[in-house]
Amino acid sequence: MTSAVRILAVWLTPAVWLGMSALILDLGPDGLWIGLALVCAPLAALGFGARAREAMPAGEREPLFTVVILLLTVGALLWANLVLAGDVAAWLGGPRWRGIVVAATAGWLLAAWRGARRILTALALLALIGASVPLVEAARAVGASPLRAWDRVASQAAFRFPAVSPWVTAGRDLKMARGRAPIVFDEEHRITAPLGGILRARTVDGNRVADIDWELRPGQSVTLRPGDEIERGSPLRLRFEAGKRVPGAPASGVAWAEARSHDWPRRAALFFTLLTGATAVLSSGVAVRPSRIVVALVGGGLVLGFVWAQTWAVYSVLGAPDLFLGGVTAERLIEPPSLAVAGTAGRRLLQAALLAAALASFLASSVALRERLGALDRTGGGEIGYDLGLWASVFGVAGVASLWPVDPWWLSMLALGGAASALAPSTLWPAPAERPGAATTAGLVGLGVFAALVLAAELPAGGGLGAAALSYPAVVAVPAGACVLWITGRRARR
């Protein structure tokens, strides 16, 4: 049981399970496929583990390179989740640092407690219960089963601002709309700045496009026409009109439910990154392949998480179509802005339950990630997982870095891609026994290629394949590392 929970906690960090729900909402079927890939990748990777170990001489120590790379990966995954904690705090109206400090301190304190592994299952159960309560509450508020709710979302003629939306009643800071989609209006829309400020907009008049700065007095309104776009990032509180289409939302429910992806090279590259990343994070240096019962529990947990992500996405958007404003981000799903739950008490219960679920899941992940690293430290008895100084540094650096908002999903993919580039080649194709150093060489080559492509990501990518390689550099870096191992293997046989 604990083994399965560890695997689930390593893979399903809050940045991943909340990100999965946000992607389903943001991309429709494309996001659903990414969720399916998140289920399939770790299951496939679990079958790879023992292969490398079978080729490894008994009693051999894990190379330092593997330990260092996994430590960096764990640090990056914690960073992604602390960024999310900061985003959640900002979304709920507090300062970013508060969310980061709470999460980082709790995670570090657990590092000081050697018995933390014993509460791993309890933390996972708490996360499960905390995430389920809002589902029940939302189903009751919306008055529909999950299937009926999906049908209603997919039948919407348009996604419009509800009258109870905070974006309509009091208005919200435009900086909170941190999604990827541009805030482009589909119909005439009057927006008001309750506190005044400068509104930057790009207006379209026939073929003429103009960038305009409006200096608005408190309470002053401006009417934007179809095709006009407002720039995000200005520190400006804005109020939108009730009943108008949400800028950035899909054209209709059908458009959301049946949207087709035309970027399958990028999707394939994402799956490759997930598969090899899962292989590196879950299977490198693992001594045994998980038993049937462990795989069944992991599979069940993954399916449960995936179904939760879909259901929560559907209920959230049914109750709060304003989630789409400027593109969906994970932190908004902690408190969908206008989800019509019964009064303030119901709303607080929903928010508290989801916050508790996210914190419990983060703590479970931080314990499981440390345990995962400690399992490689066979000669030190797993001491590295409880080194207070080391983990204070990891949480401290990740916490400070989290003060700057970055996309947590992108950071998670970066962490998995880096781990894949350095560790997946030697896990999948073990180095010859007479040249054990080849695994490190291959890892360094893979990591070098990965780093070069991450840095080159700003360059023009050209076609679909080039863009896929720059977005998910592991598709080039892993084969590069594998080539090194292949060449070494051939030389060793001569």
Place this chain on the structure above:
Amino acid sequence: MRTVTNRAKGVLVLLLLLAGFPLIGALPHQLGAIRVAGLSLLWWYGGIAAPLAACIVAVAWLSGPQAGSFDGPE
């Protein structure tokens, strides 16, 4: 040898399950959009059927024969 074959089979089936999704989406006449019990065929497949099938495939073909800890001593 049999174990390796089972692993390869398992991984291949998982890849096929993933590849089935865009194929259903690309069916002519928007067949994937047909709704059954309120949910479209594409979403039935991607959200329910394929993940459950993936779970069964992993248990049948990708698990190890022995009981043991995945990542170190309990």
